[in-house]
Amino acid sequence: MASVIHSHSFQSHPGAPHSSTSLSSEKRRMYPRGGNSNAGSAQTSSANSSALNSATSSSSSHEMTQKERMLATAIENRDRGNVENYLIMVQMLAQGQQLGHYYELLSRIPTYIRPHLTELIDVVFALDWFKYDEATLLHYSEFLLNLNSAHGGAFLDKTFATLIDTFRARTTVVNGRAVPTSAAHLDGVLNIVHTSLKKILWMIPTSPTQLWPALADAFPHRTFDADAQRMYLTNCLHVADYCPALKERIILLIVDKLIQIDVEIKIDDRDEFEPVAEDEDDDGSGSDFVFSMELQGGQRAAQSMRGPAGVPIVMVANKTEQAIENQEAANKLDIMMDIIFTFLTSRNPEEWDDYFRILLKAFDKIILPTHRSKFTQFIVFYFCRAKPDFGVSFVDHLFGITDDEQKPMQLRQAAAAYIGSFMGRANFLSSVCLQRAVSKMVLWLREYINLHPNQTPDTDRHGLFYHIAQSAIYVLTFHHKVLTETFETHFIRNLGLEHIIFSSMNPLKLCVQSVVHEFVKIARSHGVKVSNILQRNERAVIPTKTAFGSANVFEAFFPFDPYLLSISARYINPLYQHWERKSDTGYDTDQEMDLDDEVGDSANRIDDDDDSQRNSMMQMMDYGRGSYTGGSMKNSFEDRRGSYGRRSSFGSGSFDGKPVFAVGSSGGAAGNFFLEDQDLDSSGGNSPASRPGSYRTSWNFR
Numbered sequence: 001m002a003s004v005i006h007s008h009s010f011q012s013h014p015g016a017p018h019s020s021t022s023l024s025s026e027k028r029r030m031y032p033r034g035g036n037s038n039a040g041s042a043q044t045s046s047a048n049s050s051a052l053n054s055a056t057s058s059s060s061s062h063e064m065t066q067k068e069r070m071l072a073t074a075i076e077n078r079d080r081g082n083v084e085n086y087l088i089m090v091q092m093l094a095q096g097q098q099l100g101h102y103y104e105l106l107s108r109i110p111t112y113i114r115p116h117l118t119e120l121i122d123v124v125f126a127l128d129w130f131k132y133d134e135a136t137l138l139h140y141s142e143f144l145l146n147l148n149s150a151h152g153g154a155f156l157d158k159t160f161a162t163l164i165d166t167f168r169a170r171t172t173v174v175n176g177r178a179v180p181t182s183a184a185h186l187d188g189v190l191n192i193v194h195t196s197l198k199k200i201l202w203m204i205p206t207s208p209t210q211l212w213p214a215l216a217d218a219f220p221h222r223t224f225d226a227d228a229q230r231m232y233l234t235n236c237l238h239v240a241d242y243c244p245a246l247k248e249r250i251i252l253l254i255v256d257k258l259i260q261i262d263v264e265i266k267i268d269d270r271d272e273f274e275p276v277a278e279d280e281d282d283d284g285s286g287s288d289f290v291f292s293m294e295l296q297g298g299q300r301a302a303q304s305m306r307g308p309a310g311v312p313i314v315m316v317a318n319k320t321e322q323a324i325e326n327q328e329a330a331n332k333l334d335i336m337m338d339i340i341f342t343f344l345t346s347r348n349p350e351e352w353d354d355y356f357r358i359l360l361k362a363f364d365k366i367i368l369p370t371h372r373s374k375f376t377q378f379i380v381f382y383f384c385r386a387k388p389d390f391g392v393s394f395v396d397h398l399f400g401i402t403d404d405e406q407k408p409m410q411l412r413q414a415a416a417a418y419i420g421s422f423m424g425r426a427n428f429l430s431s432v433c434l435q436r437a438v439s440k441m442v443l444w445l446r447e448y449i450n451l452h453p454n455q456t457p458d459t460d461r462h463g464l465f466y467h468i469a470q471s472a473i474y475v476l477t478f479h480h481k482v483l484t485e486t487f488e489t490h491f492i493r494n495l496g497l498e499h500i501i502f503s504s505m506n507p508l509k510l511c512v513q514s515v516v517h518e519f520v521k522i523a524r525s526h527g528v529k530v531s532n533i534l535q536r537n538e539r540a541v542i543p544t545k546t547a548f549g550s551a552n553v554f555e556a557f558f559p560f561d562p563y564l565l566s567i568s569a570r571y572i573n574p575l576y577q578h579w580e581r582k583s584d585t586g587y588d589t590d591q592e593m594d595l596d597d598e599v600g601d602s603a604n605r606i607d608d609d610d611d612s613q614r615n616s617m618m619q620m621m622d623y624g625r626g627s628y629t630g631g632s633m634k635n636s637f638e639d640r641r642g643s644y645g646r647r648s649s650f651g652s653g654s655f656d657g658k659p660v661f662a663v664g665s666s667g668g669a670a671g672n673f674f675l676e677d678q679d680l681d682s683s684g685g686n687s688p689a690s691r692p693g694s695y696r697t698s699w700n701f702r
Helices: 025-030 045-055 066-079 084-095 099-106 118-124 134-150 156-167 183-203 208-218 226-242 244-262 321-345 349-367 378-383 388-403 409-425 431-451 463-486 513-525 533-539 569-575 595-600 611-621
Strands: 171-174 177-180 302-306 312-316
Touching (some): 066 084, 084 099, 134 183, 156 226, 183 226, 208 226, 208 244, 226 321, 244 349, 349 378, 349 388, 409 431, 409 463, 463 513, 513 533
């Protein structure tokens, strides 16, 4: 029987119900395009919603018509052993003949359709949504709603599966071949699907618990193409809009899926990944502060192309198959990140706090523990711009993780790295936030040295110390000018950096040398007595092994290095602080080191005989190093960054038509930037501990 039921090619039984029955005049007015047709043009969203509302308003307790009684009798007779008419009905549904009319009738007798009717249930929930016009689909949707209402959600799992399946399909099979779905019909189908989901969620309050596993299980694997990822992601976010109960889970699911694609992208070898360049906004200004292998003079030409889905694809001569797959993954992630940024941009201000909470949770659970994430963390970076408090809260959150002795040391060190990279690269943080964070890090370092005197350089025993030292000099290198202009000329000199620089743990020996060289120049220009520390460190010999026997190499990383995804870069570039050369640092700019080339070449300058150092540097560069070589600079809001050394001032501007909180200028008052009457110390302890890495200081902006 199963082979007959699931066959779509058998002849109709002579006893089949008459197929010429027309819809009632009222139904014809409501659904002007009844019957079976291929992908008709889309109805408007309001028309679909109105039709579905009307379709589901009829009472289940009514006097059956002759045709309804015929179907009900066929179903009842099936249990009595007389299956002929029942199988005819199943066959007609499988063939799609008069489908709209059949579902209109079945929607009026939902109590007769019970779970044990497997032949009928299998056919009912195997509908190809994109094969039929919207009038037919409205009848089908009405049937699904009435079926679940009559049976208390007994069919919810199958209903959600067939509805969510539309989030992935974009073709239908006609005469044995796949036919693309038109954009208009796709929109019409999805409107009906989402309207149906909304009604079920309203009708059955517990239904989100069954919707969630269906959404999670159907999410495309990371190897699916960009079109499948784009469509599913867009529809998932739409569900998050009207199902608050699942909003947090959906966002965390999406971040997890992004991370899975992210870690597959390799950019430690520039042959493996070429960002799509768009020259329209490339002004040729100073190179960026990048920790990666850079292409030297005479870059190989790359031809920008567009794939079937409009996805930018870069073809570079002699690319390996692995390199092409790497590029496809990058393009896929680029599209998905752009969708996420667009979604977050459209949030109402009253939703911002909740989304920020969710994103911090995603950061803690998914992003921070991921060793090779390169781009996904920019979701948090981007959303921190929504309100001035968010950037401050994120920095405070990172300090809280760094200070938390209950967390694994790897997470504490990663959080310390995020502090430096975020504060160095975010151009929307206030000068007060920068000053307080730098002061805290320097104080932490000085007190750590006092608690652990006469310690030799050891990246295992004192790893957190070196990560915080790296972050401190990184932020000072990027923002020394605004710090001295806003507070006092001698702010940097008065930090007491000499105590750190000349300590026995010698952080400038182990930190990334391109940053160290630039920092030393800047520190010297601000009156810090750095003497000949660089020359001394060149001669200095430190243990090659740590106390625990591993290579004594500091594996620094900078999670917010330049954003290489060209499509979604339009959201990041206006908020991003690129490295700029300056002429007021006390050294000759003609002789200044190009930090891009300096860092890019650093791996090549490592002694070839020291494999452990080379491997360590390459691991560090796996964290998404690279330079932004192009990409659109089209802004989603007015870019008012101004010159280097001043904070962003979005003041009276707007973000996609929504008011944006003023960030203020570099001289703004602290009260404009921080949560009122709130001690931002989340370390969870009050007294310093004596063991390495345990020193605490208060993160209090008051």
